[in-house]
Structure formats: C-alpha cells, structure tokens
Amino acid sequence: MLYIDPHIHMVSRTTDDYQRMALAGCVAITEPAFWAGFDRSSPQGFFDYFRQLTEFEPKRAANYGIQHYTWMCINPKEAEDIGLAREVMSFIPDFLKLPTVLGIGEIGLNKNSKNELIIFEEHVALAAHHEQLILVHTPHLEDKRKGTLLIMDALANNPAIEPGRVLIDHVEEHTVGMVLDRGFWAGMTLYPETKCTPQRAADIIETFGHERIWINSAGDWGPCDPLSVPKTQLEMKRRGHTPETISKISFGNPRNFLSQCSKFNVDG
Numbered sequence: 265m266l267y268i269d270p271h272i273h274m275v276s277r278t279t280d281d282y283q284r285m286a287l288a289g290c291v292a293i294t295e296p297a298f299w300a301g302f303d304r305s306s307p308q309g310f311f312d313y314f315r316q317l318t319e320f321e322p323k324r325a326a327n328y329g330i331q332h333y334t335w336m337c338i339n340p341k342e343a344e345d346i347g348l349a350r351e352v353m354s355f356i357p358d359f360l361k362l363p364t365v366l367g368i369g370e371i372g373l374n375k376n377s378k379n380e381l382i383i384f385e386e387h388v389a390l391a392a393h394h395e396q397l398i399l400v401h402t403p404h405l406e407d408k409r410k411g412t413l414l415i416m417d418a419l420a421n422n423p424a425i426e427p428g429r430v431l432i433d434h435v436e437e438h439t440v441g442m443v444l445d446r447g448f449w450a451g452m453t454l455y456p457e458t459k460c461t462p463q464r465a466a467d468i469i470e471t472f473g474h475e476r477i478w479i480n481s482a483g484d485w486g487p488c489d490p491l492s493v494p495k496t497q498l499e500m501k502r503r504g505h506t507p508e509t510i511s512k513i514s515f516g517n518p519r520n521f522l523s524q525c526s527k528f529n530v531d532g
C-alpha cells in the first residue's frame with residue numbers, strides 16, 4: 265500500500281533506508297528542519313543545512329522514486345540564542361521561494377523557556393506574512409501537555425493563522441483531543457518501543473477517529489524506525505481496519521493537509 269512519511273530527517277539516514285522505504289510503498293516524504301544532534305556554531309551552518317535539504321536530499325530520494333519536500337526554521341533547541349535565531353530567520357524567506365519547501369517547521373518548544381516562546385512567535389509571524397503552512401514540534405514527556413497548551417495559545421494569538429493550516433506533531437493520548445478540538449491537525453510520531461508505538465497509535469485512532477490526523481516516523485540520528493509507518497499499516501490491518509481507513513491515515517490525510525501548499529503534488 266502506498267504511503268507518505270510526512271516527518272522524517274533523511275539527512276541522518278542512509279541511502280539503504282530510502283530503498284527500504286520505497287520497497288515498503290513510500291512515495292513521498294517531508295523533512296522538517298531540526299536539531300542535528302549538536303549545536304551549530306554559526307548562521308552559516310544553518311545556511312548549508314538548508315541547502316542540503318533543498319538541493320541534495322531531493323536528488324537522493326528521487327533515485328528511489330520518492331518525492332522529497334522540506335520545511336524551514338531554526339529548531340527550538342538552538343532558538344534559545346535569540347541573536348543566532350534571528351540571523352538564521354533572516355535568510356529563511358529566500359528558501360521559502362524554492363519549489364520543494366512547503367512551509368515553516370518544525371518550530372515549537374523544547375524546555376518551554378521564555379526565549380523559545382519569543383522565537384516561536386516570530387516564526388508564526390513569518391509564516392503568516394508569507395502565507396505558509398506550519399509544522400509544530402511539541403516537547404516530550406512531562407512537559408508535553410504544558411508545552412502544547414502554550415503553543416496553541418501562541419498560535420491563537422495571531423489572528424492571521426488558520427488552525428486548519430497548522431499540524432501539531434508528537435501528540436499522545438493526553439494531548440491529541442485538545443489539539444483536534446481546537447481545529448488543528450495532529451501528528452502521531454511512532455517509535456519502536458517507547459512513546460507512541462504502532463499499537464498505541466492504532467488505539468488512539470480507534471478512540472479519537474481518523475479525521476485531521478496522520479502518522480510519521482520522525483526518523484533521525486537516534487533510535488527510531490524509518491519503516492514505522494508501514495508497520496502501523498500492518499497493525500491496523502491485523503486489527504481488521506479497512507484498506508480505506510488505513511490508506512486515509514497513511515496517505516490521504518497527509519496528502520490533504522500538505523496539498524494546501526500548491527507545491528505539494530503527489531498522485532494517489
């Protein structure tokens with residue numbers, strides 16, 4: 265069955281992963297800008313990373329018939345340095361013009377700090393000014409609920425932002441309901457053992473329904489599974505979900521959300 269992995273960090277993955285994903289039915293991915301595992305020492309480091317996302321990765325993916333799209337931002341962890349963050353943000357508008365850039369992301373909060381929130385709000389304003397989609401990272405573990413509430417309030421404070429054009433990622437059982445209730449899209453990030461497993465994702469779909477929700481691997485340089493989307497398809501099949509529902513979660517829904525940006529063009 266065809267699928268889209270709408271959140272995966274392929275700069276940290278091997279070419280073999282592209283091949284395995286293609287064999288499992290992956291036809292498109294979107295890669296948000298993120299923290300690469302270490303703090304970059306200058307704005308130039310981000311400039312080169314953005315070039316890698318927009319010039320090199322689309323070619324690597326195309327070798328396996330996978331369409332590669334990306335998102336631009338300075339991630340919340342490195343946004344703690346406001347001066348650095350603003351310098352990086354100054355050249356993001358040029359990248360937003362490129363044909364594979366879908367919007368601003370993954371912005372959000374890491375430690376829910378004051379500086380993170382300032383830069384989050386500036387990214388939201390940048391997205392509003394350039395009419396961009398937004399992909400949001402929510403903090404993990406005990407700060408997730410508090411961080412998700414802070415993020416949704418900050419988004420609501422900007423009247424130019426439509427909730428239907430914002431996806432809030434890494435939702436879990438205790439945050440998915442409030443994200444959907446406020447009109448946002450919700451992303452479930454699948455991990456092999458901890459946090460949201462394919463089994464928990466299937467439970468969440470059975471509890472909260474399958475409107476405005478997608479699944480992704482968020483694969484990066486840490487322990488993760490780039491095949492977790494097809495593994496969740498399999499778990500849903502095992503439980504007796506219809507092919508239509510499985511395809512909706514793993515292909516139709518991400519395609520509908522992402523197609524709000526006219527650059528996203530993936531056939532079903």
Ligand SMILES: [Zn+2]
Nearest residue numbers: 296298370482
């Ligand atoms: Zn990510």
